[in-house]
Amino acid sequence: MAKILDGVAVRNGILARLQPRIAKLGRAPGLAVVLVGHDPASEVYVRNKVKACAELNFFSDKLTPPADISTEGLLAIIDTLNKRDDIDGILVQMPLPKQIDARRVLEAIAPEKDADGFHPMNVGHLVAGRPGPRACTPAGVMELLKHYSIPVSGKRAVVLGRSDIVGKPQALMLLHESATVTICHSRTANLAEECRRADILVAAIGKAGFVTAEFIAPGATVIDVGINRVTDAAEAERFGKAAGFAKAGSVLVGDVHPLDADRVAGAYTPVPGGVGPLTIAMLMANTVELSERRQSLTKQGVI
Ligand code: NDP
Numbered sequence: 001m002a003k004i005l006d007g008v009a010v011r012n013g014i015l016a017r018l019q020p021r022i023a024k025l026g027r028a029p030g031l032a033v034v035l036v037g038h039d040p041a042s043e044v045y046v047r048n049k050v051k052a053c054a055e056l057n058f059f060s061d062k063l064t065p066p067a068d069i070s071t072e073g074l075l076a077i078i079d080t081l082n083k084r085d086d087i088d089g090i091l092v093q094m095p096l097p098k099q100i101d102a103r104r105v106l107e108a109i110a111p112e113k114d115a116d117g118f119h120p121m122n123v124g125h126l127v128a129g130r131p132g133p134r135a136c137t138p139a140g141v142m143e144l145l146k147h148y149s150i151p152v153s154g155k156r157a158v159v160l161g162r163s164d165i166v167g168k169p170q171a172l173m174l175l176h177e178s179a180t181v182t183i184c185h186s187r188t189a190n191l192a193e194e195c196r197r198a199d200i201l202v203a204a205i206g207k208a209g210f211v212t213a214e215f216i217a218p219g220a221t222v223i224d225v226g227i228n229r230v231t232d233a234a235e236a237e238r239f240g241k242a243a244g245f246a247k248a249g250s251v252l253v254g255d256v257h258p259l260d261a262d263r264v265a266g267a268y269t270p271v272p273g274g275v276g277p278l279t280i281a282m283l284m285a286n287t288v289e290l291s292e293r294r295q296s297l298t299k300q301g302v303i
Contacts, residue, residue: 003267005223010140010147011277015056018288022056026299029285029291030059031089031115032081036074036100037067042093053281058287059086071101075108077234082110087130088291089133091283094165110293118165124125126172133286138170140278141202141223144269149286150200150221153178158195160184160211160255161204166225170202191215203255209239211256219266225275226255249287 031053031094037048046062047302053060074092081090090113094178096102111121117133125132137282145152161167171183195201195215203211204225216222228251238246240259244251254271261268269275296297297303 002222002265004150004277005221005267005269007140007144007269007274007277010144011281013147014137014143014278014281014285015052018056018284021288021292022052022058025288025291026295027086028057028059029089029287030061030084030087031091031287032063032084032087033063034063034068034077034081034090034092036065036072036093037097041094046093048282049101049280052284056179056284058284061087061114067097068099069097070099071104071169071255074100074105078105078108082108082113085214086236087113087136088294089113089283089287091115113290115283115290116165117169123164123169126169129176133290134173135165135169135277136282137166137204137225137275138202139256140282141170141225141275142173143282144223144275144278145200145221148267150267152200155179155199156180156182156197157200157202158184158198159202159204160180160191160195161202161206161225161303163204165302166204169208170204170225174200174202205255207255208235209252209255209257211260213257213260213264216256216261216264220264222256222261222268223275224256224261224263224269224271226253227271228253 033046033049050060050062090109091201092105101228101244109119114122114133122132132216157174159167159171162183162185171181175181192214196217199219200221203224206226208228208230227252231250233245236242236251239253241251252272
């Protein structure tokens with residue numbers, strides 16, 4: 001049986017280390033969360049983010065413009081948030097409704113208030129290995145590897161998925177820690193074989209249980225970023241989650257087949273309870289860092 005990497009324990013450690021830094025600040029860090037419309041999954045994510053702010057005594061402001069807001073309307077909201085002194089971090093919950101130009105919105109967030117680390121300037125900082133807010137989910141994965149003292153330097157890492165929010169930044173973060181990194185995607189040939197070469201395999205594709213035993217080298221560390229809701233009883237049973245399904249009518253499954261990971265990997269993150277809790281913890285960490293920087297610049301009279 002493989003070792004289970006407990007994301008909740010890592011999250012608790014990250015939040016505990018933030019407490020003394022928050023206590024040192026002149027005012028509470030401020031995070032603005034913009035939720036457009038009523039996407040049920042987004043509502044849950046935003047609720048959890050606002051809850052985490054309350055736990056850490058952050059100031060949080062939740063803005064809920066209507067689903068039919070225009071790009072210009074949303075840009076005006078971002079402009080106001082950019083100028084507010086009590087706001088250190090801004091997050092626009094994705095996905096945005098179709099009529100909105102999401103790229104323009106993300107680029108309108110002031111890079112020094114970019115809590116998600118998605119602004120092109122901060123992506124550039126990541127590429128160059130300079131300080132700046134980092135994409136939360138891959139940054140959380142790096143914290144988890146560190147927490148469990150899983151060696152990265154000189155190891156083969158395979159990242160399955162090449163999105164801007166997970167796959168690409170994850171690959172760069174692993175590269176900065178001197179892993180030999182391969183990025184796989186939907187056009188990759190011999191996908192299972194590529195993945196099987198990994199000492200560290202990070203799966204982020206959004207396909208329930210796609211990564212099966214043939215993708216996993218015996219003893220590898222498998223990080224499962226995927227969050228997929230399974231609503232079919234037979235499928236839930238295939239993932240060893242029949243009991244959870246009977247209770248709730250649906251279950252969450254990652255991109256990795258949990259029973260196969262348990263059988264073949266050396267260690268793996270469960271879903272739920274693996275990478276998920278780390279994303280919000282890193283959002284809090286980014287906001288504290290942005291607040292520290294802004295408050296220090298204010299003290300020096302720079303802004
Ligand atoms: P995207 O849909 O943006 O990207 C998916 C990536 O997976 C793409 O690069 C795509 O390749 C690749 N892919 C899709 N199907 C296959 C396939 N059959 N074989 C190989 N590659 C494939 O997803 P995200 O990166 O946003 O999210 C990935 C997963 O992580 C989702 O389940 C999401 O819910 C979850 N997630 C979890 C978070 C957390 O906090 N735990 C945070 C963010 C995301 P191509 O580019 O070629 O199309």
